[in-house]
Amino acid sequence: MLAQLVELEKEAQAALDAVADERALAGWYGAFLGRKGKITEAVKALGSLPREDRPAYGQRVNEAKRLLEAAHEARRAAIVQSAQDEALLADRVDVTLPGRLVLPGRLHPATRTLREICAVFADMGFQVYRSRHVENDEFNFGLLNMPPHHPARDMWSTFYTTRPGVILRTHTSPGQVHAMREYCPEPVRVVLPGMCYRYEQITARSEIMFNQVEGLAVGVGITMTDLKGTLVDFARRLFGVERKIRFRASYFPFTEPSAEVDMDCILCGGRGCRVCKNSGWLEILGCGMVHPVVLRNGGYDPAVFSGFAFGMGPERIAMLKYGIQDIRYFWGNDLRFLEQFG
Numbered sequence: 001m002l003a004q005l006v007e008l009e010k011e012a013q014a015a016l017d018a019v020a021d022e023r024a025l026a027g028w029y030g031a032f033l034g035r036k037g038k039i040t041e042a043v044k045a046l047g048s049l050p051r052e053d054r055p056a057y058g059q060r061v062n063e064a065k066r067l068l069e070a071a072h073e074a075r076r077a078a079i080v081q082s083a084q085d086e087a088l089l090a091d092r093v094d095v096t097l098p099g100r101l102v103l104p105g106r107l108h109p110a111t112r113t114l115r116e117i118c119a120v121f122a123d124m125g126f127q128v129y130r131s132r133h134v135e136n137d138e139f140n141f142g143l144l145n146m147p148p149h150h151p152a153r154d155m156w157s158t159f160y161t162t163r164p165g166v167i168l169r170t171h172t173s174p175g176q177v178h179a180m181r182e183y184c185p186e187p188v189r190v191v192l193p194g195m196c197y198r199y200e201q202i203t204a205r206s207e208i209m210f211n212q213v214e215g216l217a218v219g220v221g222i223t224m225t226d227l228k229g230t231l232v233d234f235a236r237r238l239f240g241v242e243r244k245i246r247f248r249a250s251y252f253p254f255t256e257p258s259a260e261v262d263m264d265c266i267l268c269g270g271r272g273c274r275v276c277k278n279s280g281w282l283e284i285l286g287c288g289m290v291h292p293v294v295l296r297n298g299g300y301d302p303a304v305f306s307g308f309a310f311g312m313g314p315e316r317i318a319m320l321k322y323g324i325q326d327i328r329y330f331w332g333n334d335l336r337f338l339e340q341f342g
């Protein structure tokens with residue numbers, strides 16, 4: 001019996017040495033140490049031996065079982081370790097390689113300037129009011145004090161659609177009437193940003209599409225001094241506290257009186273240069289007191305209410321701010337231009 005046991009031990013050990021993976025190991029365990037395994041059977045055989053042989057055999061068979069269980073455990077650990085090593089090798093990464101560059105997006109310089117302008121007016125209590133890009137003749141012209149055949153209509157070359165009376169807005173001013181009709185009789189303090197469209201020849205100075213920001217304040221007791229204070233403060237917040245501002249009388253159909261606002265040239269400080277055409281001044285926006293007809297069209301009684309309005313082009317402001325010479329860069333989609341702002 002003991003000789004058989006020694007053979008069995010050798011057989012089990014040899015079989016274990018040949019095991020290469022976890023599945024084969026489980027098979028080996030079943031064959032030798034499982035419920036019906038050969039070693040388990042050998043332990044059970046103890047009961048059938050003559051009494052005097054049992055102590056020696058029992059000690060030997062238990063020893064064999066213990067050793068094989070320890071060997072199984074060691075083999076299992078080795079197999080797990082080698083599987084892990086293989087996985088690590090397969091998934092190896094070179095931590096010394098440079099990372100992949102994440103390219104951040106950025107705002108278009110026109111959008112950026114538009115937001116800067118809106119932020120300055122937001123600080124002064126103006127809300128952003130968005131209105132439609134497609135308008136009808138009445139809102140774009142008529143309600144803004146430009147009836148049909150009014151000569152001021154010549155100032156804007158208009159894109160007409162195939163539907164009579166439906167046009168692309170030539171300015172953000174129709175939004176003034178929308179805002180007044182929405183808020184009347186409450187006071188209004190809004191800025192109206194957005195794209196406008198004009199049928200013009202594209203040159204370094206003019207585009208067929210461009211942004212405008214328009215502002216409108218309507219209430220009781222609003223005067224020209226409020227307009228001047230607001231716009232001087234705006235220019236100084238956007239361009240620096242040392243800026244000088246001047247108002248020049250002008251004409252717009254929807255304001256009375258009307259003015260153009262100039263700022264001392266940010267490039268030459270007023271001494272005169274090519275950008276300011278040696279005048280020392282840069283025109284930044286147009287403004288005026290809301291025309292009584294426009295107030296009435298918005299629903300307000302001009303005998304009680306008054307207001308001011310102003311408008312400017314963010315692309316032109318950006319051109320002044322960054323020294324851009326040609327407005328066509330804005331919609332040319334040239335990354336060499338766009339990547340300079342960020």
Ligand SMILES: [Zn+2]
Binds near residue numbers: 268271
């Ligand atoms: Zn200048």
